[in-house]
Amino acid sequence: MITTKDLTKVYRSRGRDVLALDSVDLHVQEGEVFGVVGTSGAGKSTLIRCVNLLERPTSGTVTVDGVELTALSGSEQRAGRELREARRRIGMVFQHFNLLSSRTVQQNVELPLEIIGLDRHDRRRKAAELLDLVGLADKAGSYPGQLSGGQKQRVGIARALAGDPKVLLSDEATSALDPETTRSILQLLRDLNQQLGLTVLLITHEMDVIKSVCDSAALMRGGKVVESGRLTDLLADGHSRIARDLFPLGDFGSGQADRTVLEITFQGDAPAQPFVSQLARTYQIDINILGAAVETIAGRLVGRMRVELPGSHTDNVVPIGYLRQQGLQVDVLDLSNGVAA
Amino acid sequence: MTWERMQELMWPATWETLGMVGIAGLATLVIGLPLGLLLVLTDKGGLLQNVAVNRVLGVIVNVGRSIPFIILIVAVIPFTKLFTGTSLGWQAATVPLAIGAIPFFARLVETALREVDGGLIEALKAMGAGTGAIVRKTLLPESLPSLVSAVTTTLIALIGYSTMAGVVGGGGLGDLAVRYGYQRFETAFMWVIVAELVIIVTVLQLLGDLTARRLSRRGDYRSPLSLFRPRKAAKAAPRAEKTEAVEEDLVSSP
Numbered sequence: 001m002i003t004t005k006d007l008t009k010v011y012r013s014r015g016r017d018v019l020a021l022d023s024v025d026l027h028v029q030e031g032e033v034f035g036v037v038g039t040s041g042a043g044k045s046t047l048i049r050c051v052n053l054l055e056r057p058t059s060g061t062v063t064v065d066g067v068e069l070t071a072l073s074g075s076e077q078r079a080g081r082e083l084r085e086a087r088r089r090i091g092m093v094f095q096h097f098n099l100l101s102s103r104t105v106q107q108n109v110e111l112p113l114e115i116i117g118l119d120r121h122d123r124r125r126k127a128a129e130l131l132d133l134v135g136l137a138d139k140a141g142s143y144p145g146q147l148s149g150g151q152k153q154r155v156g157i158a159r160a161l162a163g164d165p166k167v168l169l170s171d172e173a174t175s176a177l178d179p180e181t182t183r184s185i186l187q188l189l190r191d192l193n194q195q196l197g198l199t200v201l202l203i204t205h206e207m208d209v210i211k212s213v214c215d216s217a218a219l220m221r222g223g224k225v226v227e228s229g230r231l232t233d234l235l236a237d238g239h240s241r242i243a244r245d246l247f248p249l250g251d252f253g254s255g256q257a258d259r260t261v262l263e264i265t266f267q268g269d270a271p272a273q274p275f276v277s278q279l280a281r282t283y284q285i286d287i288n289i290l291g292a293a294v295e296t297i298a299g300r301l302v303g304r305m306r307v308e309l310p311g312s313h314t315d316n317v318v319p320i321g322y323l324r325q326q327g328l329q330v331d332v333l334d335l336s337n338g339v340a341a
Numbered sequence: 342m343t344w345e346r347m348q349e350l351m352w353p354a355t356w357e358t359l360g361m362v363g364i365a366g367l368a369t370l371v372i373g374l375p376l377g378l379l380l381v382l383t384d385k386g387g388l389l390q391n392v393a394v395n396r397v398l399g400v401i402v403n404v405g406r407s408i409p410f411i412i413l414i415v416a417v418i419p420f421t422k423l424f425t426g427t428s429l430g431w432q433a434a435t436v437p438l439a440i441g442a443i444p445f446f447a448r449l450v451e452t453a454l455r456e457v458d459g460g461l462i463e464a465l466k467a468m469g470a471g472t473g474a475i476v477r478k479t480l481l482p483e484s485l486p487s488l489v490s491a492v493t494t495t496l497i498a499l500i501g502y503s504t505m506a507g508v509v510g511g512g513g514l515g516d517l518a519v520r521y522g523y524q525r526f527e528t529a530f531m532w533v534i535v536a537e538l539v540i541i542v543t544v545l546q547l548l549g550d551l552t553a554r555r556l557s558r559r560g561d562y563r564s565p566l567s568l569f570r571p572r573k574a575a576k577a578a579p580r581a582e583k584t585e586a587v588e589e590d591l592v593s594s595p
Contacts, residue, residue, distance in 0.1 A: 052467055054463055054466055054467060075390075077386070077387065077388055077389070077390050078388060078389070078471075078472060079466065079469075079471075084469040084470070084471060085469060086469075087466070087467060087468065087469035088468065088469035090467070092464070092467040094460060094463075094464060096458075096460055098458070098460040098461050098463065098464035100461060100478075100479060100482065100483060101483065102482045102483055102485065102556070103482070111465075111468065111478060112468040112469075114474075114478065115465075115468055115469060115470045115474050115478075116469075159468075163468070163469075169467075
C-alpha cells in the first residue's frame, strides 16, 4: 500500500548537510498497522512527512496505493493539482491535533470536504457520520478549546477520515496524551483499521504503542531503518532489537562462569506446556527463573522467560536441545554484555 | 469662549476627523491586507516563496514607515491632486494618511498571520488544499482576532496622524486644537478637544477589543462583556443545549 524506495532526505542548514533519511526502504501492506519507532531525531517524522510529500525527498520514490507521488509535480511549498488530489486520499493525524480554533468540531471535520468541493448538505451528513464513528456526536457544536486532548485527537481522526482515505498517517498521535487516553485512541485506530480496512502508518517513540496496535514495525536510528518486519516474525528472531525492547526483562544480576542464562520465547499455545518443570524433572537440574513476562502482541499471546541453569553452555547442550524440540525459541545469553550470543 | 461657540467649531471638525480616518482606514484595509498577506506568503518557506518580490515589498514597506508623516503630506501633494483633484481640505488629507498607514498596517497584518500555527497550514496541505484554500480557510479566519486588533491600532494611529493634516488645510480636531488652543491661547478649548479625542480613541479601542475577544475561540474564554454575545439561532440540536448551558452560566455569574 505504501512503498518507499531508497528514500533520502538531506537538509541544508548553514552550509552543512544533515542526512535526515538515509535510503529508507519501507513496505506497508494493505490493511495493516505499521509502526515506525525510534528516538527523537531518528528521522521518523521526516519519513512520515515524505510519504505525503509535505517534505520532498532529495531522492528516492514514494508510492501510495499504486500512485508514485514523487513523480507528481510541485515544490515543497506548493503542490501540483495531481498531488493535491492524491493527498485527499491520504488521511493524517498530528501530535498537536492541528484543529482550527475558529471552527466548531463539526466545521473542522467538514473542512476537508469543503476542499474537495462537497455541497453543504452532504458535508453535514458525512461529518455527523464521522463524529458518530469516533464517539463525539454530542460535541459537534463545541469549539476545540472546550475539548480534552483525547477528544481533540478524536476530532483529528474524524477529520482525517473525511475524504474516505485508504491510508492514515499518524504523526505521534498519542504522544501528547496521558496513558489512559492513549489507550483509547489506539483502540480507536485499531477498530478503524479493522472496520474500514484502513492501512495505518504511525510513528512513535513509545514501544507500548507498537505493542498494543501494530502488526508490523520498523526501528529507525540515525535516518536509517535498522530493522523491520511483522512483529510475530521479529519476536521469533532472537537478535531483534524491537523484540528485545518490547520485552524489557531488566538486568539479571552478576554473571557467573559456571552458569548458563537462557532466554526462552514462546508464542501461541506453547505456554500451555509446563516446560520448566518438565525440564527439571527430565534432567534433574535446578532451574532458577530470573524474569518473565507475558504480553499480547499483535493479537497473539507472547511470552519470554529468562532462566538460569547450572553449568556452562557446553554442559547444557542437551537441555537446550530439549527445549528447542518443544517448539520454544531459546537464546543463550552471553553474561559479559547481556546480549544473545 | 462660550460652550455654544465651542460646539459650533467642534462638530464640523469631528466629522472631518472621522471622515479622514474612515476613508483612509478603508483604503488602508483594502491595500494593506493583501500587502501583509504577500509579505508572509512570499517569504522564505512561504506558500508562494519568492525572495525577490519579498525583498522589494519589504523595502517599500520600510521606506514608507520611515518617512516622517509631516514630510509625507507635502511630498505626495502631486499624487494627491491627481487622486482627489485638490491639494486642500480633509479630502486631500486622506491620501497621505492612507499612504502613511498602509505599510504600518501591512506589518501588523504580517505579524498577525505569522502567529497562525504552522501545524494548521501543514494539516491543510495534507488535506490537499491549495494556496487559496489555505489562505481563506486557515490563515485569515485563524488570525481574525489579531487582524481586528491590528485594524483598531491602525485606526487609532490614523487619528494621531490626522492631527497633522492641518498642514494641508485638512481641518479636523487636531488642527482645531492647534489653531485655537495653541495659537490663540484658548487653553480650556484645547483641553475640551483633547478630551473628545480621548473619548473617541477609548470607544474605538473598546469596540476593537470586544470584537477581537468575541472572535477568539481559543480556550473557553468568556469575556466580562459576553452578555452582548449574539444569541445565534441554534442550528443543530446539540448546539441548542450548549447555548442554553452558556446562558445559565451567565445568569448565575455575578
